[in-house]
Amino acid sequence: MARRPLLPVLAPGVAAFRRETSRPGRYVSAERGETRVATHCCYCGVQCGMYLRVSSNGKVFGVEPRGHDINKLKLCPKGVTAYQQVNHPDRLTKPLMRDRRGEPLREVSWDTALNRVVSEIRRIQQTYGKDAFAVYSGSSLATEKCYLMGKFARVALGTRHIDYNGRLCMVSAAAANKQAFGVDRAANPWSDMLETDVILLLGANVGECFPVATQYFWGARDRGARLITVDPRETPIARTADIHVPLRPGTDAAFCNGVLHVVEREGLVDSEFIASRTSGWDQVRDDLPEYTPERVGHICGLDPALIEKVGLTWGRAARAMAFHARGIEHHIQGVDNCLSVINLCLATGNFGKPGAGYGTITGQGNGQGGREHGQKADQLPGQRSIEDPVHRAHICEVWGISDEELPREGTSAVEMVHQAEAGEIKGWIGICNNPMVSMPNHDRVARGYDALEFHCQIDFFLSETCERADVVLPGTSWAEDEGVSTNAEGRVVKYNKASEPPGEARPDWQIVCEIARRLGHHADKFRFGGPRELFEELRVASAGGEADYSGMTYDRIEETGGIFWPCPSEDHPGTPRLFEERFHHPDGRARFHAIEWRPPAEEVDGKYPLRLTTGRTVAHYLSGNQTRRIDALVQQTPRPWVEVHLSLGFVDGDPVTVTTRRGSATYPALVVSSIRQDTVFIPYHWAGKVAANLMTVDALDPTSRIPEFKVCACRIEMGSEIDVPPPPPVPPGVREYEEVGAFDRSQPSAPQGRGTGRG
Amino acid sequence: MRSKNLFIDPGRCIGCQACVAACRECDSHRGRSMIHLDYVDMGNSSAAMPTVCMHCSDPVAPCAQVCPVDAIPVGPDGVVGTASAELCIGCGNCVHACPFGVPKLDVAEMLQYKCDLCYDRSSQGLLPMCASVCPTDALFYGTYEELLEKRPSAEAVDVFEFGEQAIITGNAVVAPAGRNDAIPGGYSVWSEMDQDPT
Numbered sequence: 001m002a003r004r005p006l007l008p009v010l011a012p013g014v015a016a017f018r019r020e021t022s023r024p025g026r027y028v029s030a031e032r033g034e035t036r037v038a039t040h041c042c043y044c045g046v047q048c049g050m051y052l053r054v055s056s057n058g059k060v061f062g063v064e065p066r067g068h069d070i071n072k073l074k075l076c077p078k079g080v081t082a083y084q085q086v087n088h089p090d091r092l093t094k095p096l097m098r099d100r101r102g103e104p105l106r107e108v109s110w111d112t113a114l115n116r117v118v119s120e121i122r123r124i125q126q127t128y129g130k131d132a133f134a135v136y137s138g139s140s141l142a143t144e145k146c147y148l149m150g151k152f153a154r155v156a157l158g159t160r161h162i163d164y165n166g167r168l169c170m171v172s173a174a175a176a177n178k179q180a181f182g183v184d185r186a187a188n189p190w191s192d193m194l195e196t197d198v199i200l201l202l203g204a205n206v207g208e209c210f211p212v213a214t215q216y217f218w219g220a221r222d223r224g225a226r227l228i229t230v231d232p233r234e235t236p237i238a239r240t241a242d243i244h245v246p247l248r249p250g251t252d253a254a255f256c257n258g259v260l261h262v263v264e265r266e267g268l269v270d271s272e273f274i275a276s277r278t279s280g281w282d283q284v285r286d287d288l289p290e291y292t293p294e295r296v297g298h299i300c301g302l303d304p305a306l307i308e309k310v311g312l313t314w315g316r317a318a319r320a321m322a323f324h325a326r327g328i329e330h331h332i333q334g335v336d337n338c339l340s341v342i343n344l345c346l347a348t349g350n351f352g353k354p355g356a357g358y359g360t361i362t363g364q365g366n367g368q369g370g371r372e373h374g375q376k377a378d379q380l381p382g383q384r385s386i387e388d389p390v391h392r393a394h395i396c397e398v399w400g401i402s403d404e405e406l407p408r409e410g411t412s413a414v415e416m417v418h419q420a421e422a423g424e425i426k427g428w429i430g431i432c433n434n435p436m437v438s439m440p441n442h443d444r445v446a447r448g449y450d451a452l453e454f455h456c457q458i459d460f461f462l463s464e465t466c467e468r469a470d471v472v473l474p475g476t477s478w479a480e481d482e483g484v485s486t487n488a489e490g491r492v493v494k495y496n497k498a499s500e501p502p503g504e505a506r507p508d509w510q511i512v513c514e515i516a517r518r519l520g521h522h523a524d525k526f527r528f529g530g531p532r533e534l535f536e537e538l539r540v541a542s543a544g545g546e547a548d549y550s551g552m553t554y555d556r557i558e559e560t561g562g563i564f565w566p567c568p569s570e571d572h573p574g575t576p577r578l579f580e581e582r583f584h585h586p587d588g589r590a591r592f593h594a595i596e597w598r599p600p601a602e603e604v605d606g607k608y609p610l611r612l613t614t615g616r617t618v619a620h621y622l623s624g625n626q627t628r629r630i631d632a633l634v635q636q637t638p639r640p641w642v643e644v645h646l647s648l649g650f651v652d653g654d655p656v657t658v659t660t661r662r663g664s665a666t667y668p669a670l671v672v673s674s675i676r677q678d679t680v681f682i683p684y685h686w687a688g689k690v691a692a693n694l695m696t697v698d699a700l701d702p703t704s705r706i707p708e709f710k711v712c713a714c715r716i717e718m719g720s721e722i723d724v725p726p727p728p729p730v731p732p733g734v735r736e737y738e739e740v741g742a743f744d745r746s747q748p749s750a751p752q753g754r755g756t757g758r759g
Numbered sequence: 760m761r762s763k764n765l766f767i768d769p770g771r772c773i774g775c776q777a778c779v780a781a782c783r784e785c786d787s788h789r790g791r792s793m794i795h796l797d798y799v800d801m802g803n804s805s806a807a808m809p810t811v812c813m814h815c816s817d818p819v820a821p822c823a824q825v826c827p828v829d830a831i832p833v834g835p836d837g838v839v840g841t842a843s844a845e846l847c848i849g850c851g852n853c854v855h856a857c858p859f860g861v862p863k864l865d866v867a868e869m870l871q872y873k874c875d876l877c878y879d880r881s882s883q884g885l886l887p888m889c890a891s892v893c894p895t896d897a898l899f900y901g902t903y904e905e906l907l908e909k910r911p912s913a914e915a916v917d918v919f920e921f922g923e924q925a926i927i928t929g930n931a932v933v934a935p936a937g938r939n940d941a942i943p944g945g946y947s948v949w950s951e952m953d954q955d956p957t
Contacts, residue, residue: 062784065891075892077780207773207805211894218771218895222910236773236805618775632780646802673803750798751805752774757797 036064037498038558041079042140042478043621045362045488046070046212048079049561052086052479052498060086060479060499069561070190070487076211078621081630085477086499090461090629090730092474093503101450105472107732110504113471117429118518120454120470121157124427131407134161134416134425138432139169139362139370140622142483142495144534145508146366147381147541149431150374153407155399155525156516160407161425163377165433166370167413170326172334172704173360174371179335180342180591182584183546184383185368185490186359187351188321189564189576190216193225195355198317200228200310202252202341203327203710207236208618208752210325210361210488226317228310230255231327232613233643233681234674236752243310246676248301249613249711250600252328255307256340257595258296260347261288262311269315270349277583278346280592287594299597301678315348319355326363326615330709332601334701339593346590352580362488364622365478369486372547372565373538377410381538382545391545398541399525412705414439414698417448427454429515431475431508434623436464437687440696440707441662458511462729463625464687472731474505481507483531484557489576491562492552509534543568546584600711601699602661608713610680612660614692615710617683618752624685628728636753639725640690642667643681643751644716657719658682660712663694666719670748680716684709688726762902765811765876765890766915768933772897774798774807778889785877785888788841793863793874794889809898811889812861812874813919814839814929821926822853822862822873830871837929838878842871858921858944903931912936919944 036051049068052060063083065073085091095113096105124133135157137149146164153162166174177184193199193216206213214237221227229238230245230252238244247255263269264285274281293311297304314320322345328337342358350356362368373381374395381398384391386409396403411419417439419425428449439445449455449468457469466472479498486492501507506514509528516526528534532554543550548566556570557563563574582588604611619637620627627633642656650656654669658680667682667690675681684692697712727737749755774796782792793811800806815821820839823831830846831853833839842853842862849869853862862873877887881900885891890900899906906913910933917931918941925941932942 062789065781065886065888073886073891074777074894075781076775076777076894080777080780080784080892207775207895211773211775211777214773214895222912234804236775236807239804239806240770618773632783636776636779652802671802674805749801750774750807752798752807753776755795755797755807756776756779756792757795757810 037496038066039479039496039498040068040485040493041075042082042365043078044210044365045367046210047365047485047487047491047493048075048212049493050075050079050082052083054498058499070491070493071212072215074212074215077619077633077636078627079212081632083479084630085626086479087502088461088629090728090734091502091505092460092462092472092731093505094731095474095504096472096731098470101470105732113473114514114518116471117456117515120427121519124454125157128426130158131160132425133157133159133427134420134429135159136163136165136413136416136428136430136433137375138165139364139367141366141370141432141508142478142481142485142531143366143369143373144483144531144538146370146375147373147538148509148512148528148534150381151399152512152516152526155401155405155522156519158405158407158521160410161416162375162410163413163416164370164375165413165438166364166367166376167705168438168707168709169363170329170360170367171371172329172331172701172706173324173338175335175704176338176342177360179593180339180346181579183578184371185547185565185578186488187578188357188359189489189491192354192357192577193217193220193321194223196220196225196319196321197355198226198228198313198320200230200314200320200322200344201237202230202322202324203329204323204325204361205231205233205235205237205327205615206361209363209616211618213361226313228313232676232679243306243313245302245306245310248299248676249611249679250331251300251597252331252337253333253340253595254291254296254299254597255302256337256344257288257291257597258293258300258307259311259314260284260344261291261296262293262308263315263344263347264288266312266315269347273349274347277351278590278592279587280594281347283594284343284347284592287596301676314344319353320345320348320350321356322350322358323361325361327710329360330706331711332699332701332708333598334706335703336593336595340595343592343595346592351590352577354577357577359488366485368488368490369484369492372486373542377412382542383547384545394544395541398537401522412700414700414707415705417445420452421448423451426452428452429456429458430465430469431458434463434465434625436468437623437625437685437691437693439698440693440709441698442691442694443662444698458508459625460505461625461629462731463623464729467729473511474503475508475511476501476505480505481509481531484535484554486565487562490564491576492549492557492565493562494554494557601708602697602711602713604678604713608660608715610678610714610716612658612695612712612714613679613681613710614684614696615681616685620683620685622685624687625728628685637748640667640683640686640692641670641748642716643670643672643675645675645677646671646673647677648716650718655719655722656716658695658714658716660695660697660714662697665690665694666721666723668722668748670751680714686725689723690725763881763900765887765930766899766901766906766913766933767809767811767930768897768899768913769799769806769808770933770935771895772807772809773895774805775894777892777894778809778898781888781892782874785880787875787879788872791872793872795860809889810859810861811898811930812839812876813859814876815858815926816929817927821856821858825852825856827852834878838876840875840878841873844870847871858919858926914939916940916942918942
């Protein structure tokens with residue numbers, strides 16, 4: 001049998017070949033008079049450090065990895081391409097206005113736009129009362145601006161109606177932390193993960209929503225830690241987990257109670273910790289007999305043995321940490337779900353030590369900082385309560401107003417939209433949010449916004465919500481201003497300015513201060529020269545509060561790579577790990593909460609037999625107003641899909657119609673075995689006919705007022721035409737997009753996007 | 760032989776495509792990614808794997824060997840470059856010769872493009888863009904010792920077998936523990952033909 005000879009080890013002539021062409025030909029030097037501005041990413045709660053590359057004519061043109069302590073040079077595809085927003089042709093560069101709804105938006109001068117805003121605020125407040133004007137803000141703003149929005153609403157407008165988009169994000173965790181610990185912050189820095197033995201990760205698609213945080217989880221496993229994931233979908237981080245728990249959406253509290261049942265039954269609780277550091281254990285323990293693995297298995301759709309296994313793994317760990325994200329928070333039982341996780345950590349004494357602790361992973365860049373300094377309906381700066389007389393007195397003094405002038409607690413974001421629908425709220429300023437994609441039950445959201453007599457939106461791209469507004473004011477991207485942001489660990493980092501705003505766009509703080517100046521009421525309290533002056537006032541306002549920033553300065557933050565609050569004095573190093581000695585309730589003890597599992601707002605029935613859950617995909621961020629315009633990200637994931645289990649009888653690319661009691665849309669099927677058979681998934685970043693939030697339910701958690709994005713009843717059937725995502729809106733004069741994602745049977749190829757292996 | 764290499768660990772890959780996005784940012788080929796990111800277990804799991812140039816060392820650079828105009832440079836450090844734009848005639852020989860399917864041919868430009876290990880960066884001590892940004896170190900750049908420091912149990916393989924033909928590569932793949940023998944590189948046409956009874 002003749003065989004062809006093996007290729008020679010070194011082909012003839014190669015040695016000479018190597019010598020002659022030892023230096024490759026085509027390289028462009030990276031260093032040509034460019035400046036690199038150290039900053040952080042504008043997207044998720046990891047807040048990766050990065051350098052923006054700025055050309056000699058002042059334009060941001062690229063990114064260079066930055067070896068910051070948080071991310072150690074790493075970035076995700078959103079982070080790598082974030083800079084492309086800065087000089088994007090879609091940027092809003094002039095104020096836009098329309099006189100009547102239905103007319104197109106047209107470019108106007110700043111004077112015309114601001115005069116309209118101010119006269120409408122005056123008219124509406126004089127006609128209907130101060131509370132008839134609402135402010136809806138966001139947590140992707142730097143903290144200085146979040147602080148300003150709260151002060152603007154309370155002092156300049158005198159309205160109680162101010163809330164923020166964290167209400168759609170992690171506010172359940174915020175409420176639970178406050179109840180359990182007396183403070184709302186992650187208990188540990190992520191580096192603590194490297195010293196733990198077991199990580200329990202619930203409802204957190206870390207690999208896609210916080211890709212760079214994955215290094216901490218993998219780092220822990222490299223050192224021998226075991227990873228338990230809890231998610232109806234086997235997400236990238238769950239794929240190789242030691243234990244994956246594919247539970248039914250809406251059953252998290254039952255699962256945690258079941259795990260605690262096993263821990264307690266096996267005598268694995270830390271009695272000394274419970275006795276010395278906590279209160280309320282007896283009530284929790286008394287309820288545990290009901291949560292046998294058998295019953296919990298039935299509720300959660302799991303093999304009871306899996307609950308036993310998790311209980312033993314968690315309970316026997318010398319040091320363990322629990323992390324969660326929106327998967328358990330976006331429920332009408334969101335606060336309870338978080339509390340049931342905290343119970344697990346408290347019962348096993350996993351707090352206040354390296355490798356032992358707990359945290360939520362905030363979804364927005366400044367999700368933590370944005371919920372600390374008073375743009376939340378019930379809150380004043382420094383995590384103070386607006387209903388606490390002592391807290392009110394402190395802030396009244398800082399702001400120089402009387403207690404009578406400071407409004408009381410307002411209502412939550414979704415409720416404000418419902419109040420607009422009911423005619424209680426007549427005027428609205430929105431900044432840094434896009435509820436026409438991100439709020440549940442779109443028909444009702446649209447009715448709310450359309451019922452407003454006046455709606456102004458501040459943004460740097462024309463979002464689907466801007467598109468409906470009466471006045472759109474062009475603000476800045478994160479690269480055109482400075483300010484601080486607090487990441488998911490509670491670490492305060494600094495954004496630096498890399499370029500000037502394009503066209504006539506203005507920094508957001510300048511726009512808001514100018515509206516206050518023109519309104520005239522307490523105008524002297526909005527004479528800020530820039531973010532530094534805002535930060536100086538924020539330090540004073542936060543002093544003595546839980547989220548105490550008073551010892552931080554911009555210089556200190558830059559020198560240290562970030563300071564964890566509380567930081568009460570300039571010689572204080574900050575507090576990376578909380579609860580080492582005491583919790584923040586007056587008695588120093590953490591509170592257990594007895595949690596009784598309740599079914600979701602909408603249970604399945606004969607007509608709607610499946611559970612719909614929604615979430616993110618790695619190439620896009622929140623409402624997609626930023627990422628749906630970035631070419632590379634659109635190429636990766638051009639459109640939404642519906643993820644269904646292969647047992648349901650569809651094949652990839654089939655037009656599958658998803659219907660709930662509120663809406664219906666047809667998506668291409670992505671058929672997988674990595675999702676529960678009784679659950680379907682749709683990513684929510686898109687607008688119009690393919691918006692997942694056409695279908696979601698607007699039932700709210702009674703405490704946190706978070707909507708139940710993560711579960712509602714649906715049915716699916718073979719459809720005919722796949723709905724096409726509408727192109728992102730653009731301002732007048734900018735070339736419009738062609739329709740995006742016209743149907744292609746080859747897409748999507750995976751939850752993370754389309755592969756690049758071909759072509 | 761250079762001391763630092765890429766180590767590719769599919770077990771850590773989350774399929775996020777940060778490497779693809781970062782490759783596009785490389786100054787020598789902005790807007791064009793050289794990385795093939797495949798979802799390798801479609802329908803069953805979210806598994807993914809990046810394919811970059813393996814910088815074959817033995818036999819050295821099949822792509823360069825078959826190039827009729829000697830357009831593909833091989834550095835003394837074993838880095839196999841992108842075809843020189845001045846020399847490349849866009850014949851596609853390299854595309855066919857590569858055992859890993861790495862080079863891409865831009866038909867409009869009639870030019871070949873492939874990963875050059877970010878030579879402009881790595882030759883100056885910077886990490887290649889893909890390995891710098893990879894959130895999970897599924898693409899790790901460094902020496903084997905540096906890899907072991909981070910992952911004490913990691914085993915790396917740089918031998919691939921295509922039927923009878925073994926190829927030793929500059930870059931390596933991290934293998935599951937205890938399975939560090941040569942990686943079967945694919946279907947061997949030659950051995951199939953050899954078994955023809957006629």
